[in-house]
Amino acid sequence: MNLKDLAKALELSQTTVSRALNGYPEVNEDTRKRVETMARKLGYAPNQQARRLATGRSMSIGHVIPRTLHEMMNPIFMEFIAGAGEAYSRLGYDMIISVVEDRQVEATYREIAAKKKADAVMVHGPRNNDKRHLLLKELGIPFLVHGRVPGAESSTSWIDVNNTRAFERATDLLLDLGHRRIAFLNGLENMDFAIRRRAGFERAFQNRGLAPDPSLMRQSEMTEPYGADCALEMLRTDKPPTAFLVSSMISAIGVSRAISLCGLEIGKDVSVITHDDALSFLPNSGEVPIFTCTRSSVRYAGRRAAELLIEKILPDPDTRIEEHLEAELIIGRSTGPRQR
Amino acid sequence: MNLKDLAKALELSQTTVSRALNGYPEVNEDTRKRVETMARKLGYAPNQQARRLATGRSMSIGHVIPRTLHEMMNPIFMEFIAGAGEAYSRLGYDMIISVVEDRQVEATYREIAAKKKADAVMVHGPRNNDKRHLLLKELGIPFLVHGRVPGAESSTSWIDVNNTRAFERATDLLLDLGHRRIAFLNGLENMDFAIRRRAGFERAFQNRGLAPDPSLMRQSEMTEPYGADCALEMLRTDKPPTAFLVSSMISAIGVSRAISLCGLEIGKDVSVITHDDALSFLPNSGEVPIFTCTRSSVRYAGRRAAELLIEKILPDPDTRIEEHLEAELIIGRSTGPRQR
């Protein structure tokens, strides 16, 4: 069942049928009705490939995910992707995901441009010295960055959590509770988000004329053992931290395991604040969440990003979007006043 | 730069150029060389949409992910997807992911069929009373199931871990270590994989003329708090379990947290075996892994599934694939002989 068949069945021209289906204004309302009814009856659906070829738009958005980035941020990606996916299907777009070796990223983007595989792309996990935005501009592919490319904040479109502010507020809370020896388990500090979080952490200290202890600041991929190992090591020193600020729930779980292993109680002997991306398989909600956290739903970010890309950037590729998502600071059971 | 331009530059017909580029045998080798050189030089890449329209193949594989399934299995999906993605890009296919409301699944498949959006689809997370395979057969979309559809094992193509055997072996190990009160924290038992794991657990008992304690058997979505809450509750009874068999690393981390909270030591006072999907952000490796586990890489499963779908099923949609992946039973630090 294609357009020609449908037109024949209706004794109309393809042109009219196409116009009726695509909501062109010049079609007679009765005709449109007839066309729509018949289309439904015969189960007609326009062939995607044909439409794409004719319009020159692929009606899909590309997500090129470098392997190493994926390794690190797997669960966060998936949640973002899920959010974006909702918006895409609502707006009639397809999502194309390519997980590729890091050195293949450029080739993949070039291929997307050359073969017209996607109308726009989403850029994930910007880091220091990230060059992807330059390539995409050269290739003329519209894009939106989830996060910010250091140094290109004002020349690219982006949507990002206010990481600096979130971590400053979290640190402030710990300082207000009397904590001074605060451990900071950050993500890898070649990632933009980690750099910003660190800046927030340090700023909170500076604002009070204090300084964080560098020996309590770590950076790594945010796995569970990372949290546990760091915490164990720190808690076993002479001058253990009384609080932890952790960049991810997964590592925070590790920290909490370490605290238990040391025979200490979380929220009492040791305070913990974590960033909570609101991942579905790591719920931290309920009336009083387990972890005090800075929370920002990655899934929402995905949905919003997809909308912005399709509704703002695609219609006018020169628009620049800057959208801040504020993280909430939510008090849970893992924080309390300094004891020792 | 399209085929016509390239042909013109070469002073050849589109036909010949197309044939040269697509490896048809009748082309003169010298001509082919010339064409390839020029194509590279001019940066020619065939327009995907046009090729798709002409061949009638979309060169993409669909993944329709019902929202509720996604919520539950998010990290596992992503790892599978990453594996599949590798294979897809190697084989020149695109991956289309649609995250949709559960009630939209059927409509989404119908749309894929009607609009020819994908040449085949991957079916994820089969459960009891799953009807997707029937729909796909009706629509004539080739597919491969990751897991098995209960009752359709011998009429559909699938790739699956040998869950029953893996959990039987794990249970055997615990029984050999003297454990009798073994808690079993399963995934939701409307999922096929969970049903099979439970069967393995029970069979190990039966083989020795024993029976598991039903009050120690639970099922739920495999979150961290699920593991922690169940374990806490069980460990605080008069007759606590001496071992836990857990369906996911994430819940196992919860169990381990609970064990610490009770002042007990994992691997000594209480043994734990978990299934380890080898997720990148939850490493459980090293010389002696933290958790004793049944391990099977979901990422590998994804890669293999994609290969099978494209290389076996697409060329001949009537082939039936049945592929078992064996899980390894790996001894870590979380198991030991019964103490009490």
Next chain:
DNA sequence: TTGAAAGCGGTACCAC
């Protein structure tokens, strides 16, 4: 071994 031309299934411009 190469080329001309007819599709593939739509969209959109130009007449009527």
Next chain:
DNA sequence: GTGGTACCGCTTTCAA
């Protein structure tokens, strides 16, 4: 308001 028709860029049949 409706229809004729020339594309979109590639594949493939048929002829040479």
